[in-house]
Amino acid sequence: MIFFELSQRNIRLNWLRSLLAVLGIVIGVAAIASMGILGNSLTLSVTASLSSVGDSVTVVPSIGGGGMGGPTTANEQITDRQVQQILRAAAPNDVVPVYSGVDRYEIGGDRGVVTVYGITPEDMAVLVDLADGVYPRTTGGALAGATFAENNKLKPGSRLTLGGETIRVVGILEEQGMGFDINPDFALIVSDRFYSHKYEQDGYDMVIVKVRDINDIDAVKDAIDRTLNRRGDDVVTVYDSRAILEVITEAFNQIALFTTAIGGISLLVAGVSIFNVQMMSVTERIKEIGIIRSIGTKRGEVLRMFIYESLILGGVGAGIGGILSFAGGYVVSIIMLQTTEYLFYPSSLVYIPYGIAIGLVVTLLSGLYPAWKAANLNPIEALRYE
Amino acid sequence: MEEDIGPAGPGNGTQPVIRLEGVSKVYSLPFGDVIALDKVSLTIMPGEFIAIMGPSGSGKSTLLNLIGSLDVPSEGRLYIDGEDTSELSDDELTELRRDHIGFIFQQFNLIPLLNVFENVEYPMILKTRQSIRKSRKAHDLLMRIGLTDSMLAHKPKELSGGQQQRVAIARALINDPAILLCDEPTGNLDTKTGEVIMDLLKEVNASGKTVIMVTHDPDVATYASRKITLVDGRIV
Numbered sequence A: 001m002i003f004f005e006l007s008q009r010n011i012r013l014n015w016l017r018s019l020l021a022v023l024g025i026v027i028g029v030a031a032i033a034s035m036g037i038l039g040n041s042l043t044l045s046v047t048a049s050l051s052s053v054g055d056s057v058t059v060v061p062s063i064g065g066g067g068m069g070g071p072t073t074a075n076e077q078i079t080d081r082q083v084q085q086i087l088r089a090a091a092p093n094d095v096v097p098v099y100s101g102v103d104r105y106e107i108g109g110d111r112g113v114v115t116v117y118g119i120t121p122e123d124m125a126v127l128v129d130l131a132d133g134v135y136p137r138t139t140g141g142a143l144a145g146a147t148f149a150e151n152n153k154l155k156p157g158s159r160l161t162l163g164g165e166t167i168r169v170v171g172i173l174e175e176q177g178m179g180f181d182i183n184p185d186f187a188l189i190v191s192d193r194f195y196s197h198k199y200e201q202d203g204y205d206m207v208i209v210k211v212r213d214i215n216d217i218d219a220v221k222d223a224i225d226r227t228l229n230r231r232g233d234d235v236v237t238v239y240d241s242r243a244i245l246e247v248i249t250e251a252f253n254q255i256a257l258f259t260t261a262i263g264g265i266s267l268l269v270a271g272v273s274i275f276n277v278q279m280m281s282v283t284e285r286i287k288e289i290g291i292i293r294s295i296g297t298k299r300g301e302v303l304r305m306f307i308y309e310s311l312i313l314g315g316v317g318a319g320i321g322g323i324l325s326f327a328g329g330y331v332v333s334i335i336m337l338q339t340t341e342y343l344f345y346p347s348s349l350v351y352i353p354y355g356i357a358i359g360l361v362v363t364l365l366s367g368l369y370p371a372w373k374a375a376n377l378n379p380i381e382a383l384r385y386e
Numbered sequence B: 001m002e003e004d005i006g007p008a009g010p011g012n013g014t015q016p017v018i019r020l021e022g023v024s025k026v027y028s029l030p031f032g033d034v035i036a037l038d039k040v041s042l043t044i045m046p047g048e049f050i051a052i053m054g055p056s057g058s059g060k061s062t063l064l065n066l067i068g069s070l071d072v073p074s075e076g077r078l079y080i081d082g083e084d085t086s087e088l089s090d091d092e093l094t095e096l097r098r099d100h101i102g103f104i105f106q107q108f109n110l111i112p113l114l115n116v117f118e119n120v121e122y123p124m125i126l127k128t129r130q131s132i133r134k135s136r137k138a139h140d141l142l143m144r145i146g147l148t149d150s151m152l153a154h155k156p157k158e159l160s161g162g163q164q165q166r167v168a169i170a171r172a173l174i175n176d177p178a179i180l181l182c183d184e185p186t187g188n189l190d191t192k193t194g195e196v197i198m199d200l201l202k203e204v205n206a207s208g209k210t211v212i213m214v215t216h217d218p219d220v221a222t223y224a225s226r227k228i229t230l231v232d233g234r235i236v
């Protein structure tokens, strides 16, 4: 079409300023889309690592709480009687009391500090999955977290010294990701008997309730809270990882929103620059507009000619921006998430057409007024213009 | 409203190609109204060659723009090919210009972004809504008007004034208009080139088209079959 041809030629004639306007759109679209991709990848990766613990309720002693009457230990713990209460309140869900602490270890000369969990062997399968080996059957057996095992080259059968006592690794755990009840990846899991015997501890550090139906979480929380914090005291704190997951997802969403807002601002600037370029184009070509109007070009055709012009700028800019946003999302994903696996999810990739569409809409809006102005010039006055 | 009666003047039975009835054009300016045309009545028959003369500011261009339906009268009626232009929308007026009127300007007014050939093709593309590249019609017209093949790919600015005006004439004729409007067509040309252009216009007129030309050069006006003189927006 002749009008498209004219638009194209005018852009080529004024290639430098057209290039700058295109650059603005490129930056805006790339920023919006790659930030959208990054935000979504973050959310996906956090959700993936949290989903395995999304169905648990954790009960811990309240800091500074404790019963008003009776002797209080310096370090608050959950007693057997309280575990029984939790069992009743949370029935029929699985209730796992957990000891947790930190101790020194030694493996063939390497020394370090490791988190140690003490759990009844029968309950271990509720909380963790094995990658290799078996669950412990004797008090001397232990499970090693995935990362801990990898770092120390542990296999089923390996031996290590924990707090001066030799134990045998009988199983290696699967990688669990971040958790809000226990973090087994960097830890050792031993039997409850071994733990209470070795560290002379009676009360538990936390109790984990695995809720079978995720919709029961609130009911379970309430029941435990009512039973244990009966006299209005804060004996225990009950929280569920789902709530924490929501908080974290919310935080990531806010980051994504913020970065998208930055992209939006660059698009706004780009819109202003397209507006500017188009106003210049119209002003420079007033005489030409007068000529084409006088020899039979309709208003709508002049309008189209200038809309095409801004759409070419916006289309090229948005297209390049879309490609760059994929590359940008790739790079940022590698840097921030160490993986690009979440980049190829439709919910991530959708930000590319989304960014391109926003870029085109911004272009169209900025190009509208200049084009309208061009179309509504008085042909006679435009012809006279020098 | 006196009129010279030209060779093809009213009364010979055919319908006038242009008819003005008491046409006025008033420009409202902050310091008062300017009456550019004052109740002008005029009838132009097909095939006439009219020279509009008069001092600067007398309303010649205003009259030509009205006839060219670039503008509408403030008062009175203007008929082009029997059609009352006051009843036409902006788009219909534009179509009228595109299909029935050819414009030739003092400053040639070719489209700088298009080359010679494309400039001539442009009104045809507007009309037929398709770009037939290298149409025979445009080529024949350009050859007839005295251009060479080597010039067709040039941009207007690369041609001399006389050549540009030839291109402008070809462009004005491409859609076979009934009326050719020329505002000082030789005003930017030397006498010799001006004569060549006038001969071309004479030839166009001889082929049956109505030519209406504004000029203040009495020599140029001798090409016309009828002279209309304007003073202060009135025909004298």
Ligand SMILES: Nc1ncnc2c1ncn2[C@@H]1O[C@H](COP(=O)(O)OP(=O)(O)O)[C@@H](O)[C@H]1O
Pocket (backbone or CB within 6 Å): A381, B027, B028, B029, B034, B035, B036, B054, B055, B056, B057, B058, B059, B060, B061, B062, B063
């Ligand atoms: N667009 C306009 N706005 C205001 N005044 C105008 C306009 N066009 C023409 N005029 C005035 O109308 C009168 C006639 O102008 P014009 O038709 O251009 O004269 P000519 O072509 O004979 O020199 C002049 O006084 C001119 O100043």
Ligand SMILES: [Mg+2]
Pocket (backbone or CB within 6 Å): B060, B061
């Ligand atoms: Mg004039």
